[in-house]
Amino acid sequence: MHPSLIRGRHWLGVALLLALTAxxxxxxxxxxKVARGHVVVxxxxxxxxxxxxxxxxxxxxxxxxxxxxxxxxxxxxxxxSAGPNSELVLDRYAFDATTNQGRFDTTLNKGTLSxxxxxxxxxxxxxxxxxxxxxxxxxxxxxxxxxxxx
Amino acid sequence: MSDRxxxxxxxxxxxxxxxxxxxxxxxxxxxxxxNDGRPTAVTVKQGDQExxxxxxxxxxxxxxxxxxxxxxxxxxxxxQFGAALAAQPAxxxxxxxxxxxxxxxxxxxxxxxxDRVLTEIAKRPVPDxxxxxxxxxxGTDAFNDALGQQRAEAVRAALIRLGVPADDIHAISRGKRAxxxxxxxxxxxxxxxxVVIIVR
Numbered sequence: 091m092h093p094s095l096i097r098g099r100h101w102l103g104v105a106l107l108l109a110l111t112a113x114x115x116x117x118x119x120x121x122x123k124v125a126r127g128h129v130v131v132x133x134x135x136x137x138x139x140x141x142x143x144x145x146x147x148x149x150x151x152x153x154x155x156x157x158x159x160x161x162x163x164x165x166x167x168x169x170x171s172a173g174p175n176s177e178l179v180l181d182r183y184a185f186d187a188t189t190n191q192g193r194f195d196t197t198l199n200k201g202t203l204s205x206x207x208x209x210x211x212x213x214x215x216x217x218x219x220x221x222x223x224x225x226x227x228x229x230x231x232x233x234x235x236x237x238x239x240x
Numbered sequence: 241m242s243d244r245x246x247x248x249x250x251x252x253x254x255x256x257x258x259x260x261x262x263x264x265x266x267x268x269x270x271x272x273x274x275n276d277g278r279p280t281a282v283t284v285k286q287g288d289q290e291x292x293x294x295x296x297x298x299x300x301x302x303x304x305x306x307x308x309x310x311x312x313x314x315x316x317x318x319x320q321f322g323a324a325l326a327a328q329p330a331x332x333x334x335x336x337x338x339x340x341x342x343x344x345x346x347x348x349x350x351x352x353x354x355d356r357v358l359t360e361i362a363k364r365p366v367p368d369x370x371x372x373x374x375x376x377x378x379g380t381d382a383f384n385d386a387l388g389q390q391r392a393e394a395v396r397a398a399l400i401r402l403g404v405p406a407d408d409i410h411a412i413s414r415g416k417r418a419x420x421x422x423x424x425x426x427x428x429x430x431x432x433x434x435v436v437i438i439v440r
Contacts, residue, residue, distance in 0.1 A: 121366065121368060121440075122366075123329035123330070123365070123366060123440075124327045124328070124329055126327060142365055142366055143365075143366040159323050159324065159326065159327035160327055161327040161328050161329040162329065163329045163332075163368075163440050167332050167438070167440065169328055169329050169331070171324050171325065171326075171327040171328040171329065172324055172327070173321065173322075173323035173324035173327070174323055176324075187370075187372075187412040187414075188385060188412060188413055188414055188415065188417070189414075189417065190414075190417075201324075202320065202321050202323065202324040203324055204272075204321060204324045204325050204327075204328055206328070206331070222265070222267040222302070223265035223267070224265040224266070224267055224286060224302050224303075225267040225269070225284055225285060225286045225302035225307070226284075226285045226286075227269055227282055227283065227284055227285070228282065228283040228285070229282055230280065230281040230282060230283070231278065231279075231280055231281075232271065232274075232280045232281060232282050233271070233272040233273070233274055233275070233280065234269060234270060234271045234272055234282045234293070235269070235270050235272065235317060235320075235321040235324065235325070236267065236268065236269045236270075237267065237268045237320060237321070238265065238266075238267050239265065239266045239267075240264075240265055
């Protein structure tokens with residue numbers, strides 16, 4: 091077989107795997123490792139307390155109260171932690187642990203967030219973004235903090 | 241109309257504009273020093289304007305009028321982001337195991353490393369463990385993906401036997417994509433035949 095054909099197939103496989111991974115692992119993309127004070131997760135309109143050990147899914151909205159803080163470890167080793175009065179949306183997450191290819195988009199609607207990017211951003215700079223109401227941040231293998239005020 | 245009610249009305253109009261347009265939203269971003277000194281950067285895009293932050297404490301504020309770069313400090317960061325930083329989960333700890341060639345057994349050093357893995361797992365309130373199989377560059381991607389998975393599954397099974405809850409351990413393969421010692425394709429390299437355990 092011609093090498094470029096093999097390569098073409100390989101990439102098709104990767105794309106398919108990414109799509110399947112995204113579908114199959116909708117259940118588990120990260121875990122709450124630290125929870126202080128009032129922290130909740132909204133999923134499909136239902137709000138529940140976010141306790142240490144809780145598993146997170148794409149599209150989850152994490153909120154902290156005036157005394158709240160939360161720390162999350164994602165499957166790709168990204169670490170996200172939010173301070174009080176924060177609202178963080180895990181908009182989109184796809185990660186293939188074999189190739190490290192993926193996409194991770196979050197939105198900080200308000201509050202404070204610290205980010206240590208993981209394997210998705212390391213593999214492809216620009217594959218991890220944090221949106222705020224008026225800016226878009228692109229992580230390039232990075233530790234940073236961001237605050238958003240409405 | 242009194243000055244006061246004028247002012248109240250003006251504030252009300254401003255608040256409405258803020259709410260409708262997001263025009264008064266403000267974002268502050270500070271790049272932090274990297275733990276291991278690797279180069280690092282974050283881009284801040286507001287509309288069609290972009291600022292690149294690429295040294296420690298480089299900062300930007302995105303507010304009406306466009307992004308403005310400035311230099312922050314450890315102290316500013318602690319004041320503004322202390323609570324978020326204090327909630328950061330423990331970083332992943334990484335351990336590497338090697339096998340006696342041709343056997344399913346760890347080397348003596350790797351046996352001691354397994355003890356360190358168990359200690360690390362015990363330290364964490366809600367541990368999850370990722371077992372990653374790696375291979376050297378002999379063979380195709382498909383072959384090595386399968387081989388790496390087999391190695392990872394063997395280590396996962398060993399950790400379960402040692403008392404780590406099965407639900408907390410996942411086994412994956414990176415095949416030959418991430419060699420510890422870079423080689424040309426097709427080269428046999430014992431140091432690349434390994435399993436990396438990530439405790440989070």
